[in-house]
Amino acid sequence: MLRNFLKKRQTRFGLILIGLFLAAGFLGPHLCPWQPDAVDEAHLLAPPSRGHWMGTDQLGRDVLSRLMAGARISLVIGFVVVLIATAVGVFIGATAGYFGGALDAVLMRFVDVALCFPVTFLILSVIAVLEPSVTNIILILGLTGWMGQARLVRAEVLSLKNREFVLLARSYGASHGRIILRHLVPNAAGPVIVAAVFGVAAAILAEAGLSFLGLGIQPPTPSWGNMLADARSTLGVAWWQSLFPGTAIFAILIALNALGESARASLIHDPSTPFGRSGRRPLGEKGAPR
Amino acid sequence: MTMIVFLAKKIGQMVPVLLGITVISFFVIHLAPGRPSDALTELNPKVSLEVRERLEKIYGLDKPLGQQFRDWSVRMVRLDFGSSFTDGRPVLAKILQTLPVTLLINLASLALILGIGIPLGALCAVKKGTWIDRSVSTTLFLFFAIPTFWLALLLMDWVGVKLGALPVFGIKSIDHAYLGGPEKVLDVARHLVLPVTVSAVAGLAGISRYVHQNMVQTLQQPFILACRSRALPEHLVIYRHALRNALLPVITIVGLSLPGLISGSVIFESIFAIPGTGRLFFASVMARDYPVIMALLVLGAVLTLLGNFLADVGYALADPRIRYPKNAA
Amino acid sequence: MKEILRVENLCVQLPLADGMLAVARDVSFSLFEGEILCCVGESGCGKTTTALALTGLLPEHSHVSFDRLVFDGEPARDARACTRWRGRGIANIFQEATAHLDPLFCVGAEVRETLTRTRGLEARAARDEARRLLERVGLRPAEDFERFYPHQLSGGMNQRVLVALALACAPRVLIADEPTTGLDQGLRRETAGLIRELAREEGWAVLWITHDVGLAEEIADRAVVMYAGRIVEEGRAEAVFKRPLHPYTQALLACRPGKESTGRLPSIPGEVPNFRALPSGCAFHPRCARRLEICDKDIPKTFCQPNGQRVRCYLLQNA
Numbered sequence: 033m034l035r036n037f038l039k040k041r042q043t044r045f046g047l048i049l050i051g052l053f054l055a056a057g058f059l060g061p062h063l064c065p066w067q068p069d070a071v072d073e074a075h076l077l078a079p080p081s082r083g084h085w086m087g088t089d090q091l092g093r094d095v096l097s098r099l100m101a102g103a104r105i106s107l108v109i110g111f112v113v114v115l116i117a118t119a120v121g122v123f124i125g126a127t128a129g130y131f132g133g134a135l136d137a138v139l140m141r142f143v144d145v146a147l148c149f150p151v152t153f154l155i156l157s158v159i160a161v162l163e164p165s166v167t168n169i170i171l172i173l174g175l176t177g178w179m180g181q182a183r184l185v186r187a188e189v190l191s192l193k194n195r196e197f198v199l200l201a202r203s204y205g206a207s208h209g210r211i212i213l214r215h216l217v218p219n220a221a222g223p224v225i226v227a228a229v230f231g232v233a234a235a236i237l238a239e240a241g242l243s244f245l246g247l248g249i250q251p252p253t254p255s256w257g258n259m260l261a262d263a264r265s266t267l268g269v270a271w272w273q274s275l276f277p278g279t280a281i282f283a284i285l286i287a288l289n290a291l292g293e294s295a296r297a298s299l300i301h302d303p304s305t306p307f308g309r310s311g312r313r314p315l316g317e318k319g320a321p322r
Numbered sequence: 323m324t325m326i327v328f329l330a331k332k333i334g335q336m337v338p339v340l341l342g343i344t345v346i347s348f349f350v351i352h353l354a355p356g357r358p359s360d361a362l363t364e365l366n367p368k369v370s371l372e373v374r375e376r377l378e379k380i381y382g383l384d385k386p387l388g389q390q391f392r393d394w395s396v397r398m399v400r401l402d403f404g405s406s407f408t409d410g411r412p413v414l415a416k417i418l419q420t421l422p423v424t425l426l427i428n429l430a431s432l433a434l435i436l437g438i439g440i441p442l443g444a445l446c447a448v449k450k451g452t453w454i455d456r457s458v459s460t461t462l463f464l465f466f467a468i469p470t471f472w473l474a475l476l477l478m479d480w481v482g483v484k485l486g487a488l489p490v491f492g493i494k495s496i497d498h499a500y501l502g503g504p505e506k507v508l509d510v511a512r513h514l515v516l517p518v519t520v521s522a523v524a525g526l527a528g529i530s531r532y533v534h535q536n537m538v539q540t541l542q543q544p545f546i547l548a549c550r551s552r553a554l555p556e557h558l559v560i561y562r563h564a565l566r567n568a569l570l571p572v573i574t575i576v577g578l579s580l581p582g583l584i585s586g587s588v589i590f591e592s593i594f595a596i597p598g599t600g601r602l603f604f605a606s607v608m609a610r611d612y613p614v615i616m617a618l619l620v621l622g623a624v625l626t627l628l629g630n631f632l633a634d635v636g637y638a639l640a641d642p643r644i645r646y647p648k649n650a651a
Numbered sequence: 652m653k654e655i656l657r658v659e660n661l662c663v664q665l666p667l668a669d670g671m672l673a674v675a676r677d678v679s680f681s682l683f684e685g686e687i688l689c690c691v692g693e694s695g696c697g698k699t700t701t702a703l704a705l706t707g708l709l710p711e712h713s714h715v716s717f718d719r720l721v722f723d724g725e726p727a728r729d730a731r732a733c734t735r736w737r738g739r740g741i742a743n744i745f746q747e748a749t750a751h752l753d754p755l756f757c758v759g760a761e762v763r764e765t766l767t768r769t770r771g772l773e774a775r776a777a778r779d780e781a782r783r784l785l786e787r788v789g790l791r792p793a794e795d796f797e798r799f800y801p802h803q804l805s806g807g808m809n810q811r812v813l814v815a816l817a818l819a820c821a822p823r824v825l826i827a828d829e830p831t832t833g834l835d836q837g838l839r840r841e842t843a844g845l846i847r848e849l850a851r852e853e854g855w856a857v858l859w860i861t862h863d864v865g866l867a868e869e870i871a872d873r874a875v876v877m878y879a880g881r882i883v884e885e886g887r888a889e890a891v892f893k894r895p896l897h898p899y900t901q902a903l904l905a906c907r908p909g910k911e912s913t914g915r916l917p918s919i920p921g922e923v924p925n926f927r928a929l930p931s932g933c934a935f936h937p938r939c940a941r942r943l944e945i946c947d948k949d950i951p952k953t954f955c956q957p958n959g960q961r962v963r964c965y966l967l968q969n970a
Contacts, residue, residue, distance in 0.1 A: 145342030150585035150622040153603060157350055157615050160607040237469055241589055244471050245604065260472060264593075267475060268483050278472035285467040293463075548751035548813070551708055552820055553738025553769050563753050642800045643754055 040298060046291030053284055057104030066094035068101040068254050077270050087272035089262055095276055098254035103280065105255050106236050109170055113235040114228050116174030121181025122224065126217055128182070129189030130208065140186070147179050155238065159247045169248060173235050180227055188220035222299040229295055233288035240281050256281050325638070325645065332634055336627055343623040344398065347616055348391050394616075403617035408609050413617045417599065421584065423493060424591070424598035427514060428583040431521040432576075439526045440572070443533025444565055450538060459534075466527035474520045474593045481516065489513050491595040517594045521587060525579070532575065536568035543567070570641055577633020581626040584618075655823050655856040656682040656705070656741075657721040663697070663704045664714040671714060672926055675701045675880045679953075682824055682856035687847065689867040689888070690860045691903070692877035693923055698860045701877075702826045706741050707734035723823060738769045742822035744846075746829040748809035752801035758812045759785070759797025765819040784815040788845060807838040814846060818853070825855045831866065843870055864907050868892045876900045879924050879934035881950075886960030896962045898939045933964070941966060 038044075066072070066084070071092040080087045086095035128139040154176055162168045192198065193216065201211050242248030243257025251258055256277040263274035397404065403413035442462070446455045482490035489495065493513045501509055540546070541564050549559045587600035595601075599618070606614040638644040663675040675697040682688055690698050704715045707730060715730035722740055727733050745751045753761060759781055766777040782793035788811040790796040801809055810830055817825055827846060831839040847870055850857045861867055867874060871888040876897065884897040895901045902919045921938035924930060930937050936946040945965050954967045 141338055141342065144339050145346060145623075148339060148343055148623040148626040149346075149619065150581045150626065152588050153585050153619055153622045154350075156588065156603065156607050157619055160610060160615060161350065233467075240469060241471060245589065245592065247607070260475065264475065267479050271479075274472070274475055274479075278469070278475070281469045281472060282467060285469065286464070289463065289467050544745065544747065544750040545753045547708060548743070548745060548816075549753070551706065551737055551743040552765050552816060554764070555768065558764075558768065563756075566755050567753070641755070642757075643802045646800060646803055 040294045042290045042294035043298075046287045046289075046294070049283060049287035050291070053103050053107060053280075053287075056100045057107055060100035060103070061097065064094075064097045064100060066097040068098045069093065069252055070097075077266065077273075079270070080272055086276050087270070089259070089273050090266055090270075093254075095259075095272060098259060099256070099276055099280055102254045102256045102259060102277065103284075105166070105249060105253070106239060106281075106284070109166070109173070109239050110232040110236040112170050113173040113177065113239075114231040116170070117177040117231060117235075118181050118224065118228050120174070121178035122185050122217060122220075124178065125182035125185030126189050129186035130193055130211075130216065132190075136186075139182075143179050143182055146176075151176055151238075155242070156245075156247065159242065164242070164247050164250060166249065169239060169242065173238055177231055177235065180231075181224055184223045184227060185217065185220045188223070189216050192216055192219055225299060226292055226296045229288060229292040233285050233292065236284060236288070237281070328638060328644075329635065332631055336631060339627060340624070343620060343627070344395055345391075347619045347623065348394060350619070398620065404613040406606075406614050407611040408606070408614075413613045416602065416614060417617060417621070420597060420599045420602045423596060424584055424587055424600060427517050427521060427596065427598065428587060430514065430518045431525065432579060432583070434518065434522040435525040435529055436576070438522075439529035440533050440569070442526075443530040444537050444560070444568070446530070446534045447537030447541065447568075448560055459531075462527040462530050465523045466531070468523065470520055470524060471589050471593060473523060474516070474590050477516050477520065478593070488515050490516060493596055517587075517590055517596055520590050529572070529575065533568060533572060536571060537564060540564045540568040570637065573636045573640055574633045577629045577631075577636060578626075580629030580632065581622055584625065585622045652683040652685060654681050655684050655723055657719065658705070659717060659719040661701060661704060661715070661717040661720070663700050663709065665700065666710065666712040666714075673880065674926055675704070678877075678880075678882055680875050680882065680885060682858055683873075684823075684856050685851065685854050686872040687850060687857040687859055687870055689871035689874045690858060690877060691864055691867050691874060692862060694862055695923060696877045697880040698877055699828055702743070702828055702858060702860060704730070705733060705826070706737045706743070707731060708737075708743075738765075738820045738822065740822060741824040741826060742817040742820040743826045743828065744810070744813040744817050744830050746832050747806075748813045748830075749801050749804075749806055751813060752809060754801055757798050757800050758790075758804070758809075758815075759793075762797075762812070762815055762819055765816055769820055781815075781819070784818050785812075787818065787849075788812070788815045790815070807834050807842060810834070810842055811845070814842075814849065818849065823856060824858065825850060826858045826860070828860045829862070830859075832861070832863070839866070864892075864903055876903070879929060880926065881934065881963060882953075883935070883963045884961070886956075886958070890958060890960050896956065896960060896967060897964050898941055898966070899935050902938075 061068075072084070072088060072094065073092050075081075075084060075088050076092045077090045078084060078088045084094050084096065086099065088094055089098075124139055124143070128136040155172055158172045158176075159168070162172075198211060198215060201215060239248055239255065240257035240260075243255040244261045246258070246261060248257055249255035251262075259277040260274055260281075263270070263277070266273055401414060403417075405411060406413055406416055442458060446458050449455050478490045481487050489512060493510055495501075495509050495513075498506060498509055541560075546559060546564055549563050550556075554563075584599045585603075587596075587598060588604050589600075590596075591598045591600035592604050602614065603618050605611075606618070658681070659679045661675060661678040662673065664671040664673045678697075678701050680688065680690075690701075692698055700709065703709050704713075705720075707715075709715065717730075720727040720733065722733075722736050727736075752758065756764070762781040762784060763774075763777045766772045766780055767774065770777075772780060781797060785791075785793040785796050790808060790811055796804075796808075801812070804812070813830070825846075830846065831842050834842060843866060846857075846859075849855070859867070859870065868888070871892075874884075874886065874888050874891040875882050876884040876891065876899065878899050884891060884895065884900045891900060892904065895904055899919075906918055919938055924934055924937075930947065932945075932947040932949055933939075933942075933951050936942045939946065943965055951963050951965045951968075953961050953963045955961050956967065
């Protein structure tokens, strides 16, 4: 299944694009002559030119270098958030599903309650209460995104926990933790990975949105979201200020969604598509047809 | 009889969740470092300690947390959300004032989403593999990925400023009060075109894809083969049999989008300067106006609960397998 | 008796993810009015595919070819022309009846729909006729049964609904694809009896597909045995079942739990071949106790016996 996944065109497209962003985010700043904060007073709000490939904003800062710094921040936030969400979600889901009973009931009620809050409202409320620092943003996004994974894992664990291989493991004395980690969780890996990929996309979008509203990454640290916010005031005149960060967000979301789609197609067994359209070669003919 | 039992069970399940919602909302707000009264007095260094303490007494901020929660819960049940910190008006009134606009936009958006998304999804499923399917799917994929706030900015720039075709701010023109009756309606409608479009784009892609998946699966079911074997006309097979089955889960989706009717619009309401609930929420967050924040949080959660409930009920009504459990026949 | 359907050298290929797979080859048979032809064979030998091909009900991109396909005197130009025969010409009933009924339609509505759309009846006439049909298949009182949904009825009852739907089409041919498989013994007899009775009353030509040789023996007028996508034996029922000529048919019949069986049930050694890697020559030869040198070279032609039985086996070559 993994090989199938890696061979698909969609996967490769997504991975290449993400790779580009990673390179831009981590290598770019070293290659770029401008610092994200550096002000070039001779070129305020200048269109793209040889000196500034993507132009400058109204404070004279180079857009390209800010874009690359923003890439690093967005990608880091996206991945760490999903790591946290997945870890918490898998833990809670597996525990609830495996031990069942009152623990399951309480945990799932908690998940239900957590899911009741409109995500935007919840995130904004918490940000209102705490100060918007990178750590807080990561924590909040992570702690509001684990519910989906919890339910997925719980469902898998529930369906698998009475199978023979689990009973077998118990019979030779494997501890609960070992059973959960080595036997049950890996079986849920497919849907969890798919959800995680889409989760990165959601996290990056959420961070961009927060930064856009001014409640995310605070200026002067560049984030694609707050770059777009800066561009609001120069909307009609400086097309480069909003086009590049906007396209960057768009592109990375496309890449992640493509990756998620092809992961979903290849990692989740779908019995409803046995027929395909590739090739019309006859199979299995040995004797003469007549 | 079973329907009533079903409903009662569902309502019973909602109670602990409701309780959880109130507890969590309350404590989310009280995580705040610093005190809510800071918001009122921060900018005014001349305010003395006594004034501060008097404010705290008025808002009950000096009582122990447990008691605050009890008082707050009791008042909530009476729908008394207190008064806003920013302008002293009753919170409920402020919310109700902004609700109609947001509801209007989001309902129009929902109508668009369902009206276009469902047929598109069904079309793609029926024409699976053809260029229609591929091109529509790709376009929808792009719609799904585009960040709404960027799309809003782009549309504002091109359609609003460059083409001058549609207004970009607010819901009324400056001279709205002087317009005739039907012209007033038209004016508001023109102002709403861009926000509704932006709001609908992402939802459109989501619904369409969902319907597409369900349709594809439904079309492979044995009963569709059986219908075809009886020479039923193809349009009947697709719309009367396949689509109805495929749309059942969509009821759940519609129910789940109920809370989105008030909460989904924070970003584009602030971009288009729409005086709606989303913008109210945003402004309250910026101003640390806790009563309003709490009220909207609770309202959002309750709506979600209600939405889930309505979705379950709707599904049960539509699916005979749930309405009539296995029978003695 | 009148020949209603004639099939000559039908070949079916199904589209798989990595190419086209031939699952039925050179299938030839005829259906006669008022007669039940049983198609017998193990699961996966191509019986259902053949049946679906007759009315174009195979998945998209399947490939169907034939030398001749004639329905009620009308030859079909190509596979697509066969879709015209659905319903009024050829009706189908299926295994797993409940899955073949729309869960959102009560059974009465489903029958009425076929009556109005396929038979063209008016609404009121359809309603009355639907009730009559439901009673005819044994679902009485019809006023009660017509309001039930498929999930509320048992498998056996749903199968009767499928039969009622077939009746509603007023066809010349009925293709019954394992309609009683999965029902318990008593129910199986009842349902089989019902279908046979209706077939006689309506004068249907029936193609009854089953892997249950015992059942076939009871109801068949003529029989056809399939193996690995080809017909290996064909003839009148008592000839095929009492004096089988093809080694596979003989082995199949030997496997039946009979009244005198003692000890273990005999089974055919070897495995059902995979369509992707069929043996050369006769597909059965690796499992055949009486195979000849020639059996793995070329596929045997069909050899006709004096009594009309036809067998695809080199053992009969000189007869």
